[in-house]
Amino acid sequence: MVEAKKPQAPDLRDVERALVIMAHPDDPDFSCAGTAIQMSRQGIEVTYMILTNGDKGNHNPLVTRNQLILMRKEEQRAAADLCGVKQVIFMDEEDGFLRPTFELRKRVCREIRRIRPQLIICPSPERYLVGDGYINHPDHRNAGLVALEAIFPAADNPMFYPDMADEGYLPHKISQLYVTGYDDPTVEIDVSADLDTKIQAILAHKSQFDQPAEMEKWLRERWGDEQADGSRRYFERFKAMRFDRRDEEEESD
């Protein structure tokens, strides 16, 4: 058996702006809120992009679809606030039916060219089965596909969407990509010190938890890695990629 390399600490020295692209409200909080908290604290401007409107995440028959959409946006904004994330963009695709369409790729590409992040975080498009008891939500896979296809080959290639230049959105190449949901991550971030805030951010999605205390208990007791002394430490892990930036693309803005 090939021994997996131990994941490295992140290198965020060249990151001023980070964009988190996820399928549903609450996905950023489960997958990378601790990382977002740490980046925000370091002065990195973090933006969440939520691709669907979350209109299938309902546990209460008295709540209408439109009420739920509004509620989930408010919850995601509140969670982002807790993490120091100032901007949340909602792309309003239908929950449960997210597809990597050319139209959505263009919309995501426009946001990448507008925000000009050095780092993008997105889910794995390859993760179908999780452990032995969970089929990954197709929206998560498709969110990963849309994000990757917007990053490459589209975002940094002026031949893609030349009309965007008229809007002032010029091609942009990111320098780092963190993808969640891989069994062989290459970067890990110890978020133990921010676990309480991460849990608060997850529980800010009130519509999603009939029993928030149970969820908190699960996160504290089951998530994270047990240490030799019996204590637990909590990590967010990513498959990381780094891209060389061409000189002519150094930003002047």
Ligand SMILES: [Zn+2]
């Ligand atoms: Zn989700």
